[in-house]
Structures are given as C-alpha cells and as structure tokens.
Amino acid sequence: MAADWIVETRRLTRVYGDGESIRALDGIDLTVAAGELVAIMGPSGSGKSTLLNILGALDKPTSGEVWVDGCDLVNLKDQDGFRSKSVGFIFQLHNLLPTLTALENVEVPMMGHFNAADKKRRAEYLLSLVGLQDRRHHLPSQLSGGQRQRVAIARALANNPRLVLADEPTGALDTASGEELMRLIRDLNQTQGTTFLVVTHDALVARQTKRIVMMRDGKIEREDIVGSPLEEDLKLWQYSVLGQGILSGSEDVMRMFSLSEREQKVLKTFLRKGMPSVSTYSAKGS
Numbered sequence: 001m002a003a004d005w006i007v008e009t010r011r012l013t014r015v016y017g018d019g020e021s022i023r024a025l026d027g028i029d030l031t032v033a034a035g036e037l038v039a040i041m042g043p044s045g046s047g048k049s050t051l052l053n054i055l056g057a058l059d060k061p062t063s064g065e066v067w068v069d070g071c072d073l074v075n076l077k078d079q080d081g082f083r084s085k086s087v088g089f090i091f092q093l094h095n096l097l098p099t100l101t102a103l104e105n106v107e108v109p110m111m112g113h114f115n116a117a118d119k120k121r122r123a124e125y126l127l128s129l130v131g132l133q134d135r136r137h138h139l140p141s142q143l144s145g146g147q148r149q150r151v152a153i154a155r156a157l158a159n160n161p162r163l164v165l166a167d168e169p170t171g172a173l174d175t176a177s178g179e180e181l182m183r184l185i186r187d188l189n190q191t192q193g194t195t196f197l198v199v200t201h202d203a204l205v206a207r208q209t210k211r212i213v214m215m216r217d218g219k220i221e222r223e224d225i226v227g228s229p230l231e232e233d234l235k236l237w238q239y240s241v242l243g244q245g246i247l248s249g250s251e252d253v254m255r256m257f258s259l260s261e262r263e264q265k266v267l268k269t270f271l272r273k274g275m276p277s278v279s280t281y282s283a284k285g286s
C-alpha cells in the first residue's frame with residue numbers, strides 16, 4: 001500500500017444473501033489521499049452506505065482488499081481498537097445520547113483514551129471548533145437539528161481520527177443548515193487536515209468538496225474533480241433541460257427562450273468548452 005493513501009480498496013466486493021444475491025459493492029477500486037475531502041453520490045441502493053460501513057470496519061467485504069490508515073481491514077483482529085482510534089462516524093440521524101449534554105456526548109468516545117480532566121478540556125475545545133461552546137450543557141432535545149449535527153461532528157473528531165466517514169450528515173437539515181454544516185466540514189478539513197468522506201444526495205453539498213465519486217449498482221460510475229464555483233454552475237447548467245436543449249439544438253428550447261441563431265451558437269460553444277468562452281460570451285453576447 002502506498003504510504004500517502006489513507007484509503008485504498010482493490011476489487012472491493014460485498015454480496016448480501018445467497019440464492020438471489022445482491023452485489024451491494026461490485027469491484028470497487030478507490031484511493032483517497034490523506035487530507036482529501038471527497039463526496040460520494042449515487043442513487044438509493046447504489047452501495048454508498050455499504051462502502052462506508054466497510055471502510056469503518058463495521059462490516060467486512062465478501063472479497064477484495066481494503067486498507068484504511070495503514071490497517072488491512074480484511075485481516076483486522078481488533079475492530080474496536082481500529083474504530084476508536086482511526087475513524088470517526090457521522091450519521092444522517094446524529095444518534096446522540098438523549099440523556100447526556102452536548103459536552104458529555106463528545107466525551108463518550110474518549111473513554112479509555114484520556115483522563116477526566118483532559119477529556120473535558122478536549123470536548124470543550126471540539127465544541128468550540130464547531131461553534132457550540134455556549135451550548136455545551138444543553139441536552140440534544142434543546143438543540144436545533146443543525147446544532148445536533150455539529151455536536152455529532154465534534155464527537156466524530158473526539159479521538160483525533162485521520163478519517164471521518166459521514167453518511168448523509170445533511171440529510172435531515174434544510175438547505176441553509178446543510179450548506180453551513182458543509183462549510184464547517186470544509187474548514188475542519190483545511191485547518192485540522194482530517195480526511196472526510198461524505199455521502200450525500202445533494203449536488204450543492206457535494207460541490208463544496210474537492211472530488212465527487214459517483215456510484216451506481218455497486219460500482220464507481222465516474223469521478224469528478226470539483227472546479228471553481230463558475231465551472232460548477234456551468235456543469236449544473238450543462239445537465240439542465242435548458243443546457244441539454246441548447247447543446248442538442250432543440251428548436252423548442254430556442255423558441256421558448258427567444259434565442260437568436262447567433263446567441264444559440266455562442267451559448268453552445270460556452271457550454272461545450274466551459275470557462276474559456278465565458279469572457280467571449282460576456283464581451284460579445286447581447
């Protein structure tokens with residue numbers, strides 16, 4: 001295994017059941033470098049959670065190889081040790097313990113790793129990182145959904161893991177809180193150097209990462225490097241009805257948007273080539 005990969009899988013396969021078996025993961029080759037921020041997208045049932053569960057040693061592959069943080073997870077003996085040291089989890093429904101305060105929830109994974117005083121100090125520090133120092137004595141029921149997710153992030157960072165696995169952390173949040181949460185994850189990725197793998201259905205969430213892995217039917221369908229906001233808007237536009245209509249020269253779309261032939265041509269070039277045509281368009285377009 002190359003030293004700078006924090007995640008490396010080879011032909012990773014997970015089959016459920018016998019008889020009519022389901023290939024939840026079907027030969028996944030994935031490498032993630034330490035310090036990356038990666039989104040995993042794909043339709044429901046495409047294998048995203050299965051992949052995360054295996055990377056977090058919550059499940060074992062049927063075949064193939066998987067290394068995380070230098071550990072061979074296929075032959076790993078001490079699952080608990082690995083989980084408490086190397087990875088942090090954030091789930092869609094935060095699953096904080098309802099009778100414990102925010103501070104106590106963050107302290108839970110530190111049991112056996114820090115003494116009482118250090119535990120408290122570290123939990124306070126982590127809550128301040130996620131902007132919740134003034135809510136540390138609140139119970140989960142006294143926090144908003146976004147605040148609970150931030151506590152879950154602080155808890156995931158408790159033992160300073162190199163890898164955090166987040167399965168739809170913004171799934172239960174409104175768009176604004178979801179974007180705020182992703183900004184926090186991005187900040188933590190940059191300032192703490194923690195590697196994040198974030199499963200999401202939301203393209204706006206995904207584009208706040210650096211790289212998007214698209215899954216389908218247990219396979220990696222494609223990977224995208226996330227560009228500048230302008231490039232990303234362009235990509236969204238390319239896949240929209242309007243963008244597709246312009247690219248295919250649909251007469252209906254031309255009529256609907258009253259586009260002249262020249263405008264259509266300029267827009268087509270812009271959509272095909274992306275960035276370089278932007279200046280051409282704004283300088284010459286009407």
Ligand SMILES: Nc1ncnc2c1ncn2[C@@H]1O[C@H](COP(=O)(O)OP(=O)(O)OP(=O)(O)O)[C@@H](O)[C@H]1O
Nearest residue numbers: 016017022024042043044045046047048049050051
């Ligand atoms: N414990 C299980 N037993 C049998 N089949 C399972 C099990 N867990 C998942 N599957 C199947 O494996 C496939 C992948 O499931 P997975 O949960 O990884 O999908 P997902 O991409 O996370 O979907 P979603 O976006 O809905 O969360 C699905 O067809 C699912 O039905």
Ligand SMILES: [Mg+2]
Nearest residue numbers: 048049050167
């Ligand atoms: Mg899932």
